[in-house]
Amino acid sequence: MRPHAREAAALALLAVTLAVMVVGPLYYNSTLVAAKDRGQGQVFYVTAKQWTFTPDKFVVKQGERVTFYVTSSDVVHGFSVKGYDVGVMVYPGDYSELSFIANMTGTFEIICFVNCGTPSVGSGEGHSMMNATLTVTPS
């Protein structure tokens, strides 16, 4: 191959590689994923506190985007949706965002995945009792 042709081929390869690596993910996300993401979705603001989430019941339709903005009023908590296996750390005084598409129907438990403290013995309270539910109904 002649030098000019080789340079042109290399330039084309470089351009394709960079385009695939940078534009590819954005394109994939905006088309393939967004196609499933019907409507504006549901946004919930949640406060975590030893040993509750407030509010603690969320209902959305299948295929909707669900976005949680979670804050803590005491210690560091976790906020994760079992079944979807997504989660965020929640820091006192700050908001953490958790956003995903609810593509599976059913009722999913939301738990704190950070050991956020030890309650008094026999109080019936505690980190392990800290939960909420997300119900995804068929669209």
Next chain:
Amino acid sequence: MQRIDLLRIPFIKWLVKRSWFQFAVTVPTLGIFCLLTLCAFDGTPVGSHNLSTLFVWLLWWAALIVVLVPVFGRIWCVVCPMPAMGQWLQRGALATKRERGLGLGRRWPRKLQNIWLQNFGFLAVTSCIFVLVTRPFATGIMLLLFVLILPTAFFLLFERRVWCRYVCPVSGFIGMYSMASGLELRVKSEDVCLNHMEKSCYKGSEAGYGCPWFEFPQNLDRNAYCGLCMECVKTCPKDNIALNLRLGGDDLLVEPWHGARKRGLDEAFRIFIESALAPLYALVFVGPYGWLKDAANWLGGATLEGPSSIQGNVLVQTFYPYRFVVFTGLVWGCALLAMPAVFFAFAYLSRSLSGSKGVPLKTFVVNFSYSLVPVSLMAWIGLALYLLMVNGSYIVSAISNPFGWGWNLFGTASTGLSWSPFLTQLSPYFQIVLLLVGLLFSLKLAFKIALRNLPDRQAAMKAYLPMAILLTGMCFLYLGLWSDAFFWGWIL
């Protein structure tokens, strides 16, 4: 020592002699760099779920320390994306030879022709390590700075690979440990080189560029500064270059008369830095000391600027100056003061016992410092393997969901929160084996260094004794950390 020349394999020789070889092996890593940078800035802000932090600090770092450097030396420098953009601009070509590109081609100042800048750069990056591994945006800034902006600027300002040779913080690390590696580029016959007046390997020819690393292949007797870019294979008209597989370690014993220009306190301090940081990092990442983790985490108080449609990554961080001063002080103090002070003391003892008071202390320090390489390399391998065993499961999920945008490319994203440490209970045992093997090589090396640098065997033995005590002590310090972890249940 038996060596196998890989360039005798026709395909390898054909491949590395192509003008497009460097381009072809760099483009994939440059593409991965672009993807990781995008992940860092636009992906989830949670470090353990973002591919950029996991790939750079867990996978790449472990691959570098455990496999690439010990086995293949500077092989990473062949595919490294850092010099890519700058080098193409500097040369004005991607895959062909051109005489003139865009670079100013200035000479690097003689006073900076050492690796002190690399040492300080490495310390600067390592002072931020906890912030970097936990915050994708910090990793993104580092990637942009060290993979794109700084190298490109250096390539445009200065000649050849000044960035790689004198500035890149990773290059110094790779260079020191690659001297113990199993791959080397050497000339087949020095006589052939001596009779070849054109020196096209250094000056370049129509077939390729002059050595970008400022090395004369004919003088190569250490891997420290040969980036394996293969330009000399292209330019040598005598077919006098070999790429040998070997049993590593020879380079650390290089004869002082031959390497005097290259071996100085800058290299010795590089080894002290690596030796001091291996246990310090073990304490930070594995140890039970909350105050140390807090100090290392000198950026805190993650705050979203407010609910937004962007998933995370618009974090405002609080800077804790006190923590920063404590941790930076620890890193720089251990690496540049404590470790060298101990080594100087033992070198002084070594010189006194051997009766070589006429020999400068600096010579003893520099020569014996190379004996630390095997044991400290094993300490790094042990730490990297342990971190990979603990956190490797995060990579499995992040590969399917690299940005945290809810993708499931390979069906493994559902393991998102199921953090599954792998066989960590075996960690203390393999640490013990690794460190004892490292100690064995270090002791052997120290003895050979003593024999080469002292006039007779008796003086060598006397000089060796304090160094053997120091090396054994260091090994037991590393071992103590891991056995302490074992007994006190840090990692069980």
